[in-house]
Amino acid sequence: MRVTVIGGGYVGLVTGACFSHLGNEVIVVEKVPEKVERLKRGESPIYEPGLEDLLREGLERGSLTFTTDIREGVNFSDVIFICVGTPSRPDGSADLSQVEEVARLTARNMNSYKLLVEKSTVPVNTHQLVKKTVQRYLRSDVPFDVASNPEFLREGSAVYDFLNPDRIVVGVESERARRIMEELYKPLTDKGFPLLITDPATAELIKHASNSFLAMKISFINMVADLCEKTGADVELVAEGMGYDKRIGREFLRAGIGYGGSCFPKDVKAFIKIAEDRGVDFSLLKEVERINSKRVEKFIEKVKNAVWTLKDKKVAVWGLAFKPNTDDIREAPSLRIVPELVKEGAKVRAYDPKAMENFKRVFVEGEDLIYVGDKYEAVEDAEVLLILTEWDEFAKADMEKVKELMALPIVVDGRNVFDPRRMEEIGFEYYSIGRP
Numbered sequence: 509m510r511v512t513v514i515g516g517g518y519v520g521l522v523t524g525a526c527f528s529h530l531g532n533e534v535i536v537v538e539k540v541p542e543k544v545e546r547l548k549r550g551e552s553p554i555y556e557p558g559l560e561d562l563l564r565e566g567l568e569r570g571s572l573t574f575t576t577d578i579r580e581g582v583n584f585s586d587v588i589f590i591c592v593g594t595p596s597r598p599d600g601s602a603d604l605s606q607v608e609e610v611a612r613l614t615a616r617n618m619n620s621y622k623l624l625v626e627k628s629t630v631p632v633n634t635h636q637l638v639k640k641t642v643q644r645y646l647r648s649d650v651p652f653d654v655a656s657n658p659e660f661l662r663e664g665s666a667v668y669d670f671l672n673p674d675r676i677v678v679g680v681e682s683e684r685a686r687r688i689m690e691e692l693y694k695p696l697t698d699k700g701f702p703l704l705i706t707d708p709a710t711a712e713l714i715k716h717a718s719n720s721f722l723a724m725k726i727s728f729i730n731m732v733a734d735l736c737e738k739t740g741a742d743v744e745l746v747a748e749g750m751g752y753d754k755r756i757g758r759e760f761l762r763a764g765i766g767y768g769g770s771c772f773p774k775d776v777k778a779f780i781k782i783a784e785d786r787g788v789d790f791s792l793l794k795e796v797e798r799i800n801s802k803r804v805e806k807f808i809e810k811v812k813n814a815v816w817t818l819k820d821k822k823v824a825v826w827g828l829a830f831k832p833n834t835d836d837i838r839e840a841p842s843l844r845i846v847p848e849l850v851k852e853g854a855k856v857r858a859y860d861p862k863a864m865e866n867f868k869r870v871f872v873e874g875e876d877l878i879y880v881g882d883k884y885e886a887v888e889d890a891e892v893l894l895i896l897t898e899w900d901e902f903a904k905a906d907m908e909k910v911k912e913l914m915a916l917p918i919v920v921d922g923r924n925v926f927d928p929r930r931m932e933e934i935g936f937e938y939y940s941i942g943r944p
């Protein structure tokens with residue numbers, strides 16, 4: 509099939525590359541020309557494991573092309589995936605201006621049947637607004653459908669997740685749209701991955717409900733972690749004990765410095781607002797958000813308890829990305845923690861395997877904040893090491909060497925990367941989350 513993807517970010521590029529890998533001809537429309545130039549050279553503008561290989565494979569086969577021209581994209585195929593951003597507005601609601609723009613420009617440029625598929629995360633009933641917008645801006649009486657096909661990929665394993673989904677959710681209103689979507693996903697449904705067909709409103713809601721639920725699990729276990737700290741229990745074992753229960757599951761019961769990223773914070777906010785606007789009091793989610801926001805303050809407190817004051821302290825930071833295997837720092841806890849350390853007078857040396865370039869754009873290097881190219885360099889002479897992202901590279905670090913390099917052997921681990929007993933054996937003063 510021919511497929512058009514509008515928006516060449518994390519979701520759009522993975523969607524485009526994977527649909528091309530599955531045997532389709534794909535065009536990705538991205539409005540930032542520099543990104544398109546890099547993509548045409550086979551370079552991914554983002555770090556996502558396996559993505560660059562698929563981009564190159566598509567380019568070499570000629571089944572994947574890139575353009576800045578939305579007219580070219582609209583003419584290319586009958587199926588148009590909307591993969592643009594839906595950031596938060598100041599009141600927490602989703603800013604749908606990019607989605608509206610795509611609907612408008614598609615309508616202006618279409619002269620045959622099109623199926624517009626919302627892959628961006630949007631509030632329930634956005635499909636009605638997309639439909640209304642297309643109708644308004646159509647130049648002639650061209651038939652079209654709007655479908656919802658929310659994306660559940662996780663950054664860091666996005667390619668794998670797209671090709672091995674827990675489920676594919678498709679919300680459609682017409683038989684024609686259903687058939688197109690079924691055909692497109694046939695290579696995956698043939699392998700046994702479940703496809704759930706719903707109406708568009710239900711599909712839209714499934715996405716916000718899923719992300720909000722996962723965020724709730726994280727906040728829940730973080731409160732359990734606080735209780736563990738007061739009682740001598742071990743949150744990792746509590747989570748394991750809970751997780752064996754199939755009704756609960758082990759995933760997302762990870763205590764730490766809270767969730768971040770481009771999805772959970774904004775999606776929880778949007779879901780609260782959607783409910784509020786319809787008179788539904790979803791106060792449970794407000795608590796989820798409040799608990800999450802407090803995690804960073806609690807972590808800073810923990811650091812201060814460990815080193816007393818931060819003024820003039822040499823602090824090593826391992827991890828800036830909001831989670832491992834990505835260069836994404838959107839809403840990462842590090843964005844709040846690092847400036848707080850600097851504000852308190854600390855001298856910070858930070859290292860992240862992939863996210864430093866993005867972080868540097870927000871916090872320019874200076875006397876109080878230096879970026880280094882290696883995890884061992886970061887800890888040289890440090891009086892405390894803070895772990896903010898659970899990169900595998902950190903878990904595998906030679907901690908004996910780290911202890912030798914540090915001025916004082918103090919580690920405050922916001923992601924429970926190490927075994928406390930092992931750290932004690934090596935001679936560290938080790939603080940983690942919710943563990944004795």
Ligand SMILES: NC(=O)c1ccc[n+]([C@@H]2O[C@H](COP(=O)([O-])OP(=O)(O)OC[C@H]3O[C@@H](n4cnc5c(N)ncnc54)[C@H](O)[C@@H]3O)[C@@H](O)[C@H]2O)c1
Binds near residue numbers: 515519593659660770
């Ligand atoms: N990142 C994730 O892990 C993830 C997972 C599931 C769902 N989502 C949802 O998918 C959507 C996209 O997220 P993302 O992380 O890929 O965002 P992103 O910011 O990485 O990418 C969006 C891209 O769209 C481009 N764009 C905007 N308007 C355009 C237009 N008119 N024409 C062409 N390109 C345009 C932007 O330049 C940008 O490159 C959001 O709604 C998000 O909530 C994201």
